[in-house]
Amino acid sequence: MTAPPFPGPERGPAPSPWWDRRAYEDRRPFLLARMRILARLRQAFSDWGFLEVETPILQRSPGNETHLHAFATTLQAPDGAPAPLYLRTSPEFSAKKLLAAGETRIVEFARVFRNRERGRIHHPEFTMVEWYRAHAPYEALMEDCARLLALAAEAGGARAFAHGGRVCDPFAAPERLTLIEAFARHGGIDLDALLPAPGDAPDTAAFARTVAAAGIRTAPDDTFADLFSRVLVERIEPKLGIGRATILCEYPVSEAALARAKPADPRLAERFEFYACGLELANAFGELTDPAEQRRRFTRDMDEKARLYGERYPIDEELIAALAQMPPSSGCALGFDRLAMLAAGARRIEDMLFAPVAQP
Template identity: 70%
Template sequence: MTADAAASPWWDESVHADRRPFLMARGRVVAAVRAYFADEDFVEVETPVLQFSPGNEAHLHAFATQWHAPEGGAFPYYLRTSPEFAAKKLLAAGETRIFEIARVFRDRERGRAHHPEFTMLEWYRANASYEALMADCARLLGLAAIAGSVAAFSYRGKTCDPFAAPERLTLAEAFGLHAGIDLLRFLAEPGEEPEPAPFAQAAQEAGIRVAADDTWADIFSRVLVERIEPHLGEGRATLLCEYPTSEAALARPKPSDPRVAERFELYACGLELANAFGELTDPQEQRRRFEVEMAEKQRLYGERYPIDEGFLAALARMPPASGSALGLDRLVLLASGARRIEDVLWAPVE
């Protein structure tokens, strides 16, 4: 794309002509995704964009709006950041395999791989382990590459074979390998919050910048971003798994070590594509975690989001399940050879 074209709006004919091959690839990838889940006996669902609660994670930011009732009164609502709460209510209602290609919205996000409105592929398997979702992710990478007519993914100087079996790496292994930190030493027991001071010292000894007011989560995120993520998904995809339970607010603890959770993230070419859980179904523990997250949100941003009591009630009826959310635009970006997320959106937010 020329400099003049880059300065033109997305609806300029020449700009659209440059983007159109990526958009055609998008259509083929979406069709391949739907075909995969149909073959796996999934039901495609549609859940509301308007939500009473947009989620209860400290660093998740939602767009707020209002509903004006016909009989009078204005009620606060949010544009969904994920279809997760509604999807789990459907599991409680009796559905066992569901997926949604959902438009979702997140404030404070825009960049080469972020957009304030984007498309999330979210799917759930009742009575299935989260390893089943790892297999789904591996299959989706290959199917997307075939649909996009690429033999390999390439992004910002990194390449990845979408047909190779992904590497599986725990957070403890990754911290030891790439940062020289024994992560397990600094994890808290179930129901407790980890202490930041000893973790901060270990991070400083590893050459990581630490501020005096950093929380444990701040330090964890900085090590992850600076030392771990640059090495993930190069050559082949990476399944980064067994996150600290304190960093997996909606995931169930691993039975053999409840300090870590059944959570994994999928990476290709250093780009995070998916976030998956063995789902937590204990409403009391879920409430406790939400309250911790909202206290942190209040401290950092001066606001908090309401807790969806219906969601907590549904958890008590929900079967054991595993679920994953995958950034469909990012997958299309890799499968089409595009350079940035706006290249694969039919009409980016202006």
């Protein structure tokens, strides 16, 4: 008599598909909150005099940031000739061309796509609210973010945001914290002493020694950007947006490829990120409009992308040309799904999506 096969590990029941009626009913209150929040933000931008625009999802270049990964596709011309295109990772390049064309206050509620990103607070397809103010300082965007946070809370029926054991009052005035202050307060690192003079290369070895002395792991091939990001992720971000939102500002120029330098200290850039409950919600710039400098930064970042990932994305030559005509402007990109998740009290980003992207 043949013995029965050795039993394998017990498996729990397979999770219900998102369209299962019970599973959907559990999520539906979050989805209704999502639509209320979306409608409220749309109304706010209209009240503030913004023109809502729609720009193409298919782009010649998906962006030129080192660690940004895009979805590639091929456009077939009527005669069958192929042309490589990408799904946009942001509507930024098209928006800047519209500023060059003469628009002064625009917003887009954009579907955007990022490869290699999926998890509790990431999704490969998501909604980004991106807006631009011509002839306005980037501090105006800080005020916008604070107002949007409160409006989202009101629409979602939230008196406070809570996530990962952290609580944030969306109606309180945000804290404003520079990167130099954040590195000192939360990492015990004097970033000011480690920043190179404009045009000089950073002393990565000195930075690595300082980071290691602070008890943070390092690797022999770490770049300045690697070390900077590790300190930010491990020591700083978990402490931001607790009690009230945090505006983390004045990044090193090397960590702000699309932002202009601060006139008072050109080692630093006009960039800020907006946090609540330890989550990054928005990323904003005083926009760089120097075509030659933007090309140099894009080329540097694509060289690094080729070294790390063996690929590079083309530079959008129309964007480079448009920058020469673009007025001084400030722009911000806000992850709508994350904001709605906090305002509705959801635990993960897929609770806020009517239909998630299929799993492989």
